[in-house]
Amino acid sequence: MLTIHTKLISAMITQSLKDHPIETCGIIAGLAGSNLPLRLIPMRNVAQSENFFMFDPQQQLQVWKEMSARHEEPVVIYHSHTGSEAYPSRSDVELAAEPQAHYVIIPTCSPHKEEIRSFRIVDQMVIEERVQIVRQYQPELEFQMMVA
Template identity: 55%
Template sequence: MLTIRRHLVDAIVEHARKDHPDEACGVIAGPAGSDRPERFVPMLNAARSPTFYEFDSMDLLHLYREMDDNDEEPVVIYHSHTATEAYPSRTDIGLANEPGAHYVLVSTRDEDTHEFRSFRIVDGEVTEEEVQVIDGE
């Protein structure tokens, strides 16, 4: 189960809406070994595409060095789908290389509502998990 604070959910959805019609992407880092998402890090979709996302390699290298220095790890890796449901595509599954991370997808296909779902992706196997949204900073 992903337990995440409401302001982080709101930040992900806001980023997804802002970047629409392109896919948005980013990370929420947390203390290593804690499974606690804390630090919201919106990233640039280097592909600038409505159907694909790609982290800029230099931005990603910088982020991983920063997380390493802070004794953090990627707890949530998120991106949006602009025209389809919030479910990992074959490409998403192939790119999932953090077995401990929660893979969050937000669908912005409907401008009045959004889907927010979380998955574990390990060795190509996708398992949807419950999302518990809590209040507080």
């Protein structure tokens, strides 16, 4: 299950709608081993495509180095689907390289507000997971969020 702060959900949706019809993408970092998403990092989609995303390799290298220095890891890897349902495409599955991460998809193709969906993708197997959106993390986790 993915437990995520409502502010992070809002930020992902806002970015997705702003970038539409191009797929948006980014990560949410958290302390290594914590499984708690804390710090949203929008990424550039160098593919500039309506049905595919690819992180800018130079930006990705810089972000991963920064996360390592901060003892963080990518807890959430997110992107939008602008013309299809919020389910991992074949290329999403083939390119999923972070088995510990939650893969979140934000649909922007429908005029009706749809829920984001989260998946675990390990060895090209896709498992949908529940998403719990919270207004506040537990007190000790909220403190971690403020100092991250």
